[in-house]
Amino acid sequence: MQRFMICGGNRLKGIIRVSGSKNSTLPILAATILNAGKNIIHGTPGLRDVSVMKDVLISLGARIIWGNQIIEVDTSQVYSSEISEYLTRRMRASNLVLGALLGRFGRVKISYPGGCQIGSRPMNLHLKGLRAMGADIYEKFGYITAEAKKLVGADIHLDLPSVGATENIMMAAVLAEGVTSIRNAAKEPEIVDLQNFLNKMGAGVKGAGTDTIKIEGVTPGDLGPAVHTVIPDRIEAGTHLVAAAITGGEVTVKNVIPEHLEPLLAKLREANVDVFTGDDWIRLTGAGRVRAVDIKTMPYPGFPSDMQPQMMALLSLAEGTSVVTETIFENRFKHVGELRRMGADIKVEGQSAIITGVPKISGAYVEASDLRAGAALVMAALAAEDGTVLENIEHIDRGYEQLETKYNALGARIIRVHD
Ligand code: EPZ
Numbered sequence: 001m002q003r004f005m006i007c008g009g010n011r012l013k014g015i016i017r018v019s020g021s022k023n024s025t026l027p028i029l030a031a032t033i034l035n036a037g038k039n040i041i042h043g044t045p046g047l048r049d050v051s052v053m054k055d056v057l058i059s060l061g062a063r064i065i066w067g068n069q070i071i072e073v074d075t076s077q078v079y080s081s082e083i084s085e086y087l088t089r090r091m092r093a094s095n096l097v098l099g100a101l102l103g104r105f106g107r108v109k110i111s112y113p114g115g116c117q118i119g120s121r122p123m124n125l126h127l128k129g130l131r132a133m134g135a136d137i138y139e140k141f142g143y144i145t146a147e148a149k150k151l152v153g154a155d156i157h158l159d160l161p162s163v164g165a166t167e168n169i170m171m172a173a174v175l176a177e178g179v180t181s182i183r184n185a186a187k188e189p190e191i192v193d194l195q196n197f198l199n200k201m202g203a204g205v206k207g208a209g210t211d212t213i214k215i216e217g218v219t220p221g222d223l224g225p226a227v228h229t230v231i232p233d234r235i236e237a238g239t240h241l242v243a244a245a246i247t248g249g250e251v252t253v254k255n256v257i258p259e260h261l262e263p264l265l266a267k268l269r270e271a272n273v274d275v276f277t278g279d280d281w282i283r284l285t286g287a288g289r290v291r292a293v294d295i296k297t298m299p300y301p302g303f304p305s306d307m308q309p310q311m312m313a314l315l316s317l318a319e320g321t322s323v324v325t326e327t328i329f330e331n332r333f334k335h336v337g338e339l340r341r342m343g344a345d346i347k348v349e350g351q352s353a354i355i356t357g358v359p360k361i362s363g364a365y366v367e368a369s370d371l372r373a374g375a376a377l378v379m380a381a382l383a384a385e386d387g388t389v390l391e392n393i394e395h396i397d398r399g400y401e402q403l404e405t406k407y408n409a410l411g412a413r414i415i416r417v418h419d
Helices: 022-035 048-060 085-090 092-105 124-132 163-173 189-200 234-246 258-270 305-315 334-341 371-383 403-408
Strands: 002-007 013-017 038-042 063-067 070-074 107-111 136-140 143-147 155-157 179-183 204-206 212-216 227-229 250-254 274-277 281-285 321-325 345-349 352-356 365-367 387-391 413-418
Touching (some): 022 189, 092 124, 092 143, 234 281, 305 334, 305 352, 334 345, 371 403
Antiparallel strands (some): 250 281, 321 352, 345 352
16 A cells, blocks of 8 residues: 655645546557557556556457557457456556446456446446447346347437447447437547547547537548647646645646646636746645635536546535535545535535635545545645645545645655555
């Protein structure tokens, strides 16, 4: 087990470069299965979750070279279409290989990726889409098996704009016969990045970023390897901006696409924080206590659920009372109890948390329950007046590359302790 020892109270100041998007890299790595070629993905982050997806692809027969933010993935020798339970349990997003394996091999067997800390995470919409395209799918003994002699394009309307379901259906549709429409599709920037990668390999995808995505099926011979640079990680960037705001510092995040953070920037400005943007950078100048604001998480371009815990840490120190409503996941308030241990005044009522801002919080012994809850506790510890011990930081390493190194370069005092 590893933990952070954090001594708070310093204002973060300086420039921080954002890594490539985890939630772009994962579906794009899965998509390489489709073209049976040697793909080169630039700008990839050195994260635990990316390492797990690498292991998934290697278990299928892919050959991978990974170094210096570049991943070379040769899927020409991929022979298997079964994912082990061990790998699926390590990371739910392993399920993103479902559509690509079904499209290329006509068969896939994957252990059901159980729920996680933030919710039950069902896959009914993924399976509804694949069934609509002609797949026979049965779930037995904790495994999902999907088979299809030939997938056929279909008109699919998602009950809700699921990111993973949109991505799996997009990938399955690439080699289907005819046109597939995905209505009420997720509109996240990572969906657009996946579309761009698929089209670079020879697919016919359009409409990503809107409610309706259309995929014109092609043949395997139409597909070839692609070279691509993933978009910057908007959630990592947003987390750094909150770290600057909560410490009253001044931080410029570089290698970002400001438009992707618009929902967050609007909220930070509403909280009376100065935020300036350029082509590929954002500068935040924190000053004293922020103003309380209400937040309701929504699918993109609404306020992102992945920034809800970090903003709750910031609002714990705001002037006034804020209401944060989580509409995406049913159990994403695990950080509340830990923030309370640090002196935050938060009451949870159903899917809403009522946060009464306090002038200061204190360090404590706290535990990370999941990736973004862990990030929220780092935010709080940076602002606390004394020391914090944060356990289970493996969760944080899933989505943030060497977070302590990046923050210590800005004046933070974080030590990583190995058992
Ligand atoms: C993606 O998860 C992200 N992960 C999550 O980021 C992010 O929080 C989420 O999208 C929402 O933006 C990756 O991209 C790897 P969903 P995903 O399917 O695809 C329900 C992080 O911290 N649902 O959009 O799993 C589901 O239970 C992670 O980086 C169904 O009911 O999210 C949830 O309540 C956490 N049936 C809601 O939809 C389904 O078939 C949104 O889930 C699928 C989903």
